[in-house]
Structure formats: C-alpha cells, structure tokens
Amino acid sequence: MTSAADPVIKATMLAKTFGATRALDGLDLNVAAGEVHGFLGPNGAGKSTTLRVLLGLIRPTSGVVRVFGLDPWRDPVNVHRDVAYVPGDVSLWPNLTGGEVIDLLTGLRGGADERLRRTLIEDFDFDPKRKARAYSKGNRQKAALIAAFARPARLYLLDEPSAGLDPVMDTVFRSQIRRVRDDGATVLLSSHILSEVEQLCDRVTIIRSGRAVETGSLAELRHLRRTHFRVEGGADPVRLAAIPGVQGVRANGTAVEFDADAADLAPVLAAVAAGGVSGLTVSPPSLESLFLRHYSDRNGQAR
Amino acid sequence: MPGVVRLALAQARRDRVLLPVWILGIALLGFVTATAVATEFDAESERAAIIGVAAVSPAFLFLRGLPDGTGIGAVVFFQGYAFTAVLAGLMSTFLVIRHTRADEELGREEIIGSLPVPRAAPLAATLLLGAAANLVLAASVAAGFAASGLPGTGAVTAGGAVGAVGVFFVAVAAAVAQVMPSGRSANGAAAGLVGAAYLLRGIGDAFGSPSADLTQVTSGWASLFSPIGWGQRSRPFSDADPVPLLVLTGAAAVVAVAVLVVRSRRDLGGSLLPERAGRERAGAGGTSFLGLAWRLQLPTLIGWCVGAAVLGALAGGLGPVVTDAVVGNESLKELIGRLVPGSRAEIIDVFTAALLGIAGVFAAAAGVQAVLRLRAEEVEGRAELLLAVPRSRARWLGANLVLAAASVTVVAAVAGTAAAVGLSLSGTGNPPGALLIGAALAHVPAAAVFLSATAVVFAAAPRLCIPVGWGLLAGGLILGQFGELLRLPSWVQDLSPFRHSAAMPVEPFDPAAALALTAVALLGAGIAVYLIRRRDLAA
Numbered sequence: 001m002t003s004a005a006d007p008v009i010k011a012t013m014l015a016k017t018f019g020a021t022r023a024l025d026g027l028d029l030n031v032a033a034g035e036v037h038g039f040l041g042p043n044g045a046g047k048s049t050t051l052r053v054l055l056g057l058i059r060p061t062s063g064v065v066r067v068f069g070l071d072p073w074r075d076p077v078n079v080h081r082d083v084a085y086v087p088g089d090v091s092l093w094p095n096l097t098g099g100e101v102i103d104l105l106t107g108l109r110g111g112a113d114e115r116l117r118r119t120l121i122e123d124f125d126f127d128p129k130r131k132a133r134a135y136s137k138g139n140r141q142k143a144a145l146i147a148a149f150a151r152p153a154r155l156y157l158l159d160e161p162s163a164g165l166d167p168v169m170d171t172v173f174r175s176q177i178r179r180v181r182d183d184g185a186t187v188l189l190s191s192h193i194l195s196e197v198e199q200l201c202d203r204v205t206i207i208r209s210g211r212a213v214e215t216g217s218l219a220e221l222r223h224l225r226r227t228h229f230r231v232e233g234g235a236d237p238v239r240l241a242a243i244p245g246v247q248g249v250r251a252n253g254t255a256v257e258f259d260a261d262a263a264d265l266a267p268v269l270a271a272v273a274a275g276g277v278s279g280l281t282v283s284p285p286s287l288e289s290l291f292l293r294h295y296s297d298r299n300g301q302a303r
Numbered sequence: 304m305p306g307v308v309r310l311a312l313a314q315a316r317r318d319r320v321l322l323p324v325w326i327l328g329i330a331l332l333g334f335v336t337a338t339a340v341a342t343e344f345d346a347e348s349e350r351a352a353i354i355g356v357a358a359v360s361p362a363f364l365f366l367r368g369l370p371d372g373t374g375i376g377a378v379v380f381f382q383g384y385a386f387t388a389v390l391a392g393l394m395s396t397f398l399v400i401r402h403t404r405a406d407e408e409l410g411r412e413e414i415i416g417s418l419p420v421p422r423a424a425p426l427a428a429t430l431l432l433g434a435a436a437n438l439v440l441a442a443s444v445a446a447g448f449a450a451s452g453l454p455g456t457g458a459v460t461a462g463g464a465v466g467a468v469g470v471f472f473v474a475v476a477a478a479v480a481q482v483m484p485s486g487r488s489a490n491g492a493a494a495g496l497v498g499a500a501y502l503l504r505g506i507g508d509a510f511g512s513p514s515a516d517l518t519q520v521t522s523g524w525a526s527l528f529s530p531i532g533w534g535q536r537s538r539p540f541s542d543a544d545p546v547p548l549l550v551l552t553g554a555a556a557v558v559a560v561a562v563l564v565v566r567s568r569r570d571l572g573g574s575l576l577p578e579r580a581g582r583e584r585a586g587a588g589g590t591s592f593l594g595l596a597w598r599l600q601l602p603t604l605i606g607w608c609v610g611a612a613v614l615g616a617l618a619g620g621l622g623p624v625v626t627d628a629v630v631g632n633e634s635l636k637e638l639i640g641r642l643v644p645g646s647r648a649e650i651i652d653v654f655t656a657a658l659l660g661i662a663g664v665f666a667a668a669a670g671v672q673a674v675l676r677l678r679a680e681e682v683e684g685r686a687e688l689l690l691a692v693p694r695s696r697a698r699w700l701g702a703n704l705v706l707a708a709a710s711v712t713v714v715a716a717v718a719g720t721a722a723a724v725g726l727s728l729s730g731t732g733n734p735p736g737a738l739l740i741g742a743a744l745a746h747v748p749a750a751a752v753f754l755s756a757t758a759v760v761f762a763a764a765p766r767l768c769i770p771v772g773w774g775l776l777a778g779g780l781i782l783g784q785f786g787e788l789l790r791l792p793s794w795v796q797d798l799s800p801f802r803h804s805a806a807m808p809v810e811p812f813d814p815a816a817a818l819a820l821t822a823v824a825l826l827g828a829g830i831a832v833y834l835i836r837r838r839d840l841a842a
Contacts, residue, residue, distance in 0.1 A: 055691050058839035077693045085691035091684035093599065094408070094485060097581035100589055107590020108692035129580045133408065133485060144688065157691075 014063035023049040025210035038201035039190040046210040047190040084148035088159035090140040092132035099128030105147035112150040138164035226259035232279035306420035310428035325394040334447035336383040355517040361509035362654035376540030391469035396493035399476035402429040405486030423567040433473030441466025460539035467551040471530040474558035484574040503529035592702035607669040615718035618658035619725025662718030663746025670754035673707035719743025742807035748820035749800035755827030762834035
C-alpha cells in the first residue's frame with residue numbers, strides 16, 4: 001500500500017473553519033516514516049485541530065490529507081489500526097479505574113502487550129486501581145500515555161503529551177519515545193515545550209495561525225537562528241550594526257547587546273575584539289530564539 | 304454575607320436561561336390546566352361528577368391527588384398539583400446539585416475555596432438562589448392561576464404549595480450533595496427522592512377516605528411522609544391554610560442549617576459515601592463499545608428499574624383496594640364506565656393501564672438518557688480518546704442504541720413483572736399476570752421511537768440533542784396526561800408515539816401499530832447511524 005519513501009503523513013493546503021474562525025489556513029505538513037516530528041506552536045495555533053483532522057475526527061474544509069496514504073475522513077478505521085493517540089486534554093470515564101481505561105483503549109485496538117503494560121505502569125508509577133474521577137491531570141495523562149504505548153503502533157500522535165508530567169515522569173516519557181523510534185515507528189509530537197522538541201525530534205514544523213511557517217531538520221533550522229551577544233567594554237555599536245547578519249544592536253549602559261547570524265560569526269568576533277572586552281556573554285543558539293522570532297513582531301526584531 | 308450574595312448572583316447568571324425556562328414552563332402548565340378546566344367543566348354538576356368518580360377511585364387519587372371540593376380552582380389543583388410539585392422538586396434538585404457536588408467534582412469549587420469566603424459560602428449561595436428561584440416560581444404559578452380567573456387567596460396558596468415543595472427539595476438536595484461522591488450519583492439520588500415523595504403521597508391518597516358527599520378525600524397516613532402531601536394539605540381552594548406550607552419551609556430551614564454545618568466541617572471533595580478502589584483490570588466485557596456502554600449505563604438503569612418496579616408493584620398491589628371501592632356500587636360503576644375510554648373496562652384494568660403507561664414513559668426516559676450519554680462523552684472529550692481506535696463511529700452509536708433499546712425493554716419488563724407479582728400477592732387473579740407483562744412490553748416500540756429520534760438529533764444537530772431529547776419526552780408525557788383534558792385536536796395528540804401503543808389491558812394489543820412504531824424506530828436508528836459519519840466530532 002505504501003512504500004518506505006512515501007510520507008506517513010502528507011497534508012497539503014489544509015484549511016478548517018469553525019464559523020468565522022479559520023483554525024487551519026493552508027497548512028502543509030509532511031512526516032516521513034520513522035521520524036520523530038516536532039509540531040511546534042503556541043496555544044490556538046491549530047495543533048490540536050490538525051491532529052483531529054489527521055484522525056478523521058473532523059473533516060477539513062479544503063485541502064488534501066493522507067495518513068498511510070489513506071484519507072482519514074473516509075477511511076478512519078483503517079488509519080486508526082496503526083495509530084496510537086494521546087489527546088491534549090485527557091478526559092476519562094469517572095467511574096472506571098485507570099486499569100480499566102487502559103484495558104478498554106488497548107483492547108479496542110486489538111489488545112495490549114502484557115509485558116509492556118506491566119512495565120509502563122511500573123515506570124510511570126501509576127496506580128491502576130483508583131477511579132478515574134480521583135486522578136489528577138498528570139495521572140489522567142499517564143493513563144492515556146500507558147494506553148498509547150502498551151500496544152505497538154506505526155504512528156504515534158501525541159498532543160502536548162508531557163504537559164501534566166513532572167520531570168521524572170517526563171524522562172520516562174522521553175525514553176518511551178526513543179524506544180518506539182528505535183522500533184521504526186513514526187511520531188508526531190505537538191508541543192510548545194521547546195526543550196522537549198529539541199531533545200526528541202529529528203524534524204520540526206512550526207505552525208502559526210493555522211499555517212506552517214517553517215519546516216525542516218533541526219540542523220537546517222539552526223541557520224535561521226541567531227546567537228545573542230552581550231559585550232561589556234568598548235564595543236562600537238555603529239561598527240557592529242554595519243556587519244551583515246547583525247541585528248537589534250542596542251547600547252545598554254556600558255554594555256552592547258545584539259544578535260548575530262550563527263552562520264557567519266568571524267567578522268562579529270573581530271569587531272568585538274577590536275573594541276576591547278571586559279565582559280562577554282554569548283547565549284548559544286536555542287530553539288527558543290527561533291520560536292520567538294516567529295511569534296514576535298514581523299520586522300525581524302527577535303527581542 | 305456580601306460574599307454569599309455575590310456568589311449567588313454569579314450562580315444565577317450561569318442559570319439565566321435554564322431557570323426562567325423551568326419557572327415559566329411550570330407556571331404556563333398551571334395556567335393552561337386552569338383555563339382548560341374552566342372551559343371544559345364549566346357546569347358545577349360536571350365537576351361534581353368527575354370529582355365523585357375520582358374520590359372513590361384509587362387510581363385517580365394515586366396519580367393526581369386529593370379531590371377538595373367542586374369549585375374550578377379545586378378541580379385544577381386536584382388535576383395538576385402533584386405533577387407540578389414534582390417538576391418544582393426536580394427543578395430544585397438539579398439546580399442545587401449543579402452548583403454543589405457537580406462543581407466540586409469538576410474542580411470548580413476549589414478555585415472558589417481559595418477566595419476569602421467561608422468554606423460553606425458557595426453552598427449558602429446555592430441555598431439562597433434555590434429559595435429565590437422557588438419564590439419566583441410560587442409567584443409565577445399564583446399569577447398564572449389568578450390570570451385564568453381563579454380566586455386570589457387560592458391562587459397565592461396554590462403557588463405557595465408548589466414553591467414550598469421546591470424549597471424543601473433545595474434543602475434535601477443540598478444534604479444529598481454532602482452524601483454522594485459524584486454529581487451524577489447525587490442527581491440520581493435526589494431525583495429519586497422527588498419520585499419517592501410523589502409515590503408516598505400517591506399511596507397515602509389512594510388509601511384516603513372520601514367524605515359522605517364524595518367531594519373531598521382525607522389522605523391516609525403515608526402522605527404525611529411526603530412533602531408533596533404536606534403541600535396538598537394547604538387546601539388552597541377550599542379552606543386555604545398556610546400552616547402546612549410553613550411546616551415545610553421550617554423543615555427546609557432546619558435541614559439547610561444542618562447541611563451548612565456539615566459542609567463547613569468536611570474536606571473539599573469528601574463525601575459520606577466515599578469512593579472505593581476498583582478493579583485493576585477490565586472484565587470480560589470491558590474492551591468493547593457495548594461493554595463500555597453497559598458499564599456506564601448500569602447505575603442509572605438500576606435506578607430506573609427500581610422506579611419501574613415500585614410503580615408496577617403498586618399497579619398490581621393496589622388492585623384489591625380499587626375493586627373493593629367500587630363493589631356494590633352499580634351506579635358508580637356505570638359512571639366510571641362512561642367517563643373512562645374503553646367503556647366496558649373493569650376499574651382495575653383502567654388503573655393498571657394508567658400506571659403501566661407511566662412505566663412506559665420511564666422506559667423511554669431510560670433509553671433517551673442512554674442515548675444522551677453519548678453527547679456527554681463527546682462534549683467532555685472522551686469520545687475523542689475513544690474514537691481514535693480502529694472501530695467506526697457507526698459501531699459506537701450502534702452499540703449505544705442497542706443498549707438503549709435493551710434498557711427500554713428491561714425497564715418495561717421489570718414494571719410488568721412487578722405488576723404481575725403484586726397482583727398475585729394481593730390475591731386478585733384477574734387480569735392474569737402474563738397479560739400485565741405483555742401490557743408493559745406493549746409500550747416498548749413507542750418508547751423506542753423516542754430514543755431513535757434523540758439519536759437522529761444527536762447525529763444531525765448535536766448541540767440540540769439534550770433539550771430536544773428530553774423535550775420530546777416531556778411533550779409525549781404532557782400530551783398523554785393532559786391531552787384529553789386540554790381537548791387538543793386529535794392530530795396533535797396523535798403526534799405522541801404513546802398514543803399509538805395499545806393501553807393494555809383496557810385495549811387489545813395492536814400488532815400493526817406496534818410493527819409500525821418499531822419500523823419508525825429502526826428507520827430513525829438507521830438514519831442516525833448514517834448521519835453520524837458525516838459530521839465533525841465536537842472538540
């Protein structure tokens with residue numbers, strides 16, 4: 001049905017309107033087999049709507065979407081056969097225990113791998129005997145994650161999955177992502193937690209107002225990012241501002257702050273050294289800056 | 304105290320559509336009943352006739368209440384009070400649980416609890432809102448009665464009788480909210496207590512003793528245990544007496560104070576009936592749509608079955624009382640024969656047919672509730688989690704429709720069986736028990752039409768399905784209970800599916816109508832299953 005070269009997820013010019021709101025506005029998304037794909041965006045950017053379209057829970061107003069080469073709206077059952085899903089806001093049946101919820105969800109997918117189920121419950125330190133009504137947000141999240149990971153799938157759709165987890169549980173979650181990736185599965189991980197995406201993902205798509213504004217591997221996106229300099233001493237703001245790739249120069253008392261393209265730092269360092277340096281702070285490139293660039297004003301001023 | 308008022312205003316704002324609908328609906332029902340009685344039974348002799356029949360017929364006494372004279376107001380009160388009081392009770396219990404235990408379960412009370420107000424302040428605010436709502440209800444009912452031309456004192460007392468029952472159930476529901484661990488269970492328990500109040504009053508009234516001229520009945524002791532019975536004792540249109548209403552309000556105040564004390568001493572989220580740990584693994588049926596539907600529906604189904612069993616047992620068990628009342632009174636027998644459809648019917652048959660008709664409405668309600676649960680699953684986000692599995696939405700809906708239809712059948716069968724058992728225990732061999740079970744089951748096709756109509760609305764216009772689902776059922780109930788009285792055109796009355804199912808044992812079973820109703824129900828189910836694939840799942 002699908003060869004290895006075909007993307008697992010392929011969405012083209014996807015649009016979805018709810019009344020007057022355009023939740024998705026021409027979104028393109030391609031996720032190749034075997035990759036862990038980060039899906040970054042702020043609240044309300046359309047991440048959850050996209051995942052629901054991918055599952056065929058809602059129908060796109062226009063555009064084409066294929067998951068495993070199938071249209072999820074027309075053929076949800078066959079798409080779901082190989083999908084594990086964790087929604088962003090996990091709501092469980094209040095009178096069922098966590099264990100029963102896990103059995104229900106894995107059972108409907110064809111049954112859990114018992115060994116996996118046991119290990120996951122242990123690793124996530126989850127009490128399966130309590131009624132779901134008594135679970136905290138983090139515990140509901142764990143129940144959905146255990147249900148998702150306790151049966152192998154070809155595609156994992158995870159909507160801000162670690163939002164309710166503490167750092168220890170977050171580590172368990174990351175190790176599960178690595179495990180399923182090593183098994184050859186594809187993961188689409190929506191998040192606004194940048195460090196999570198940076199540590200886990202091979203490729204990233206950044207979505208804003210229902211549209212993909214950037215997509216590529218982390219290495220590719222690194223070119224877009226800027227290193228932040230804070231120089232104390234006699235650096236000359238005018239000379240710095242004249243160097244190509246330097247932006248946002250501002251004098252701040254005895255210090256000068258600016259951003260420089262990470263690709264071409266040699267002239268910057270020369271100019272800094274020429275002015276004399278009594279203190280130097282260089283913030284390493286992080287996804288944070290990339291992220292802020294896309295959500296700050298459009299004139300390119302990152303900060 | 305200012306905090307309490309502020310909270311009460313915030314709660315009132317949340318209910319700004321729901322409460323006016325309840326209040327105006329109840330007042331309108333009273334107004335329409337009063338107008339209908341005034342035009343329909345214009346002559347005193349006609350009213351004396353119907354009251355005379357009712358006074359010696361436990362079926363009437365049980366369903367409607369106590370005759371209290373032959374004035375127009377008295378007949379209106381007799382016809383409509385008990386039903387109206389039940390509605391006031393339900394309005395009050397739903398109001399209280401919505402703002403107390405349900406909010407607590409959903410974590411909303413936690414954020415209020417962080418404010419500088421006493422622990423019991425939200426509860427006090429709800430009690431205040433409930434009292435105010437019932438005051439407005441009492442005034443509206445009184446205004447409706449006065450507008451239809453009934454005497455002022457009587458109208459005000461009658462309105463007060465409805466409002467006092469409502470106030471009492473505000474306090475009762477607040478107590479239930481301290482006992483039950485979840486909003487759903489608290490709603491079920493509180494509504495069950497409203498039903499019990501109606502039944503206790505019915506039993507007391509059915510065993511009441513008529514006066515010599517058959518214009519009044521003094522109720523039996525059982526109705527003393529029912530707030531609805533107490534409200535009825537105010538006798539608005541004969542000898543208006545506010546004392547029973549003051550007793551009700553005073554009892555409500557005592558309960559309310561006790562509940563406030565309990566609330567200010569208990570933990571947030573704590574309850575008298577605690578949540579226990581459950582099973583670690585799902586049972587055999589726990590991994591299918593049908594199994595899940597069964598798990599979710601079971602507690603409610605048990606509640607409906609208990610209600611149906613009580614109703615059925617009364618239908619059977621009160622049989623001898625009914626027969627005794629008429630034995631040796633040929634002229635009365637003849638009168639009843641003229642007034643009741645199915646002229647040659649035995650009194651006992653009329654009684655059981657009426658009660659089993661109500662059991663049919665119970666069965667339909669159980670089915671509609673099972674279908675509407677799907678909407679809650681969708682809105683609360685569980686359907687999203689569930690429907691990401693490789694099973695089609697049609698199967699999800701189908702499994703729930705199968706369970707809803709099974710619920711309808713089970714509730715009806717329980718009512719019929721209880722009626723048969725009650726009848727055999729009471730020593731009356733006629734009508735035969737098997738016939739009663741059949742009579743209860745005869746309503747299943749009509750009840751199934753309601754649940755399939757609800758399913759179609761759920762599939763096509765999900766936002767409307769809860770009001771439309773319950774609205775259709777309420778419409779069917781009102782057409783059945785008041786359609787004849789209001790002299791509605793027959794095509795309007797024919798809109799209710801219940802009109803088309805045979806009222807056994809008075810009428811013979813009508814296989815053609817049953818088949819037609821079943822066909823309509825199946826067609827609706829098919830349309831719903833077809834349409835559910837075509838819409839977005841609400842997020």
